[in-house]
Amino acid sequence: MLAVERLSHSFRNGAEETAVLHDLNFRVEKGEMVALLGSSGSGKSTLLNLMAGLMKPTQGSILIAGHPIEKMNENRLAEFRRTHIGFIFQSYELIPHLTVRENVELPLVFQSVNAKDRKDRAMKLLHQVGIGEKSELFPSQLSGGQQQRVSIARSLITNPAIVFADEPTGNLDTKTETEIIDLLIHLNRHSGITFVIVTHEHEVASRTQRILQLRDGYMLENSQEGAAG
Ligand code: ADP
Ligand code: MG
Numbered sequence: 001m002l003a004v005e006r007l008s009h010s011f012r013n014g015a016e017e018t019a020v021l022h023d024l025n026f027r028v029e030k031g032e033m034v035a036l037l038g039s040s041g042s043g044k045s046t047l048l049n050l051m052a053g054l055m056k057p058t059q060g061s062i063l064i065a066g067h068p069i070e071k072m073n074e075n076r077l078a079e080f081r082r083t084h085i086g087f088i089f090q091s092y093e094l095i096p097h098l099t100v101r102e103n104v105e106l107p108l109v110f111q112s113v114n115a116k117d118r119k120d121r122a123m124k125l126l127h128q129v130g131i132g133e134k135s136e137l138f139p140s141q142l143s144g145g146q147q148q149r150v151s152i153a154r155s156l157i158t159n160p161a162i163v164f165a166d167e168p169t170g171n172l173d174t175k176t177e178t179e180i181i182d183l184l185i186h187l188n189r190h191s192g193i194t195f196v197i198v199t200h201e202h203e204v205a206s207r208t209q210r211i212l213q214l215r216d217g218y219m220l221e222n223s224q225e226g227a228a229g
Contacts, residue, residue: 002028007060035205038214086155086163125153145176
């Protein structure tokens with residue numbers, strides 16, 4: 001599903017170049033749930049943004065479902081992202097003046113799906129993530145955990161091949177964190193969705209099937225099986 005090959009990345013600021021990721025090589029199989037673990041500044045978000053096609057790497061290759069995304073031009077990549085990749089943010093990134101249901105439908109609006117089909121699919125997903133009854137409320141009327149459920153539903157509406165989540169429980173209390181990770185595990189087991197979850201918490205990482213560990217932009221060799229594996 002995902003193959004990262006000889007991937008390196010540097011940020012350039014004028015004449016200064018900072019290497020952030022160093023020769024990363026790994027794969028994620030279809031249906032796997034993998035954690036990307038590392039402390040703050042280790043390069044997790046940079047790696048996730050590269051894998052989701054939000055930035056181009058300085059070197060190396062990223063294949064999603066066999067497609068090398070770093071070779072795609074801007075239009076092709078935008079289209080590929082819309083149809084193959086889901087993304088969940090730490091801060092939910094919901095649109096405040098749209099209802100919960102409209103937020104979930106939004107990716108389909110860009111694909112010109114008709115209103116009835118959009119609504120049906122959004123409602124199905126909202127029930128799946130446990131907040132079907134909140135569909136006509138606005139994000140500000142929901143708790144953080146409920147807002148993250150909306151964002152999870154939105155990430156799934158296009159039937160993506162893979163979903164990337166950047167610290168999805170970073171703004172949540174421990175109990176809500178457990179509920180959200182439970183939900184992601186459930187979606188992975190029952191719908192076969194492939195997840196890559198970024199976290200700096202070992203407890204969260206250990207609930208996935210496999211842990212990829214970053215330290216200062218290097219992937220550690222002892223990246224290990226998680227508790228659920
Ligand atoms: P993490 O998500 O693990 O906290 P990041 O990927 O955000 O780590 O950052 C890794 C390193 O790259 C940090 O040292 C950070 O300062 C640096 N970095 C991130 N984004 C940029 C940028 N746009 N320009 C320059 N340096 C950056
Ligand atoms: Mg980060």
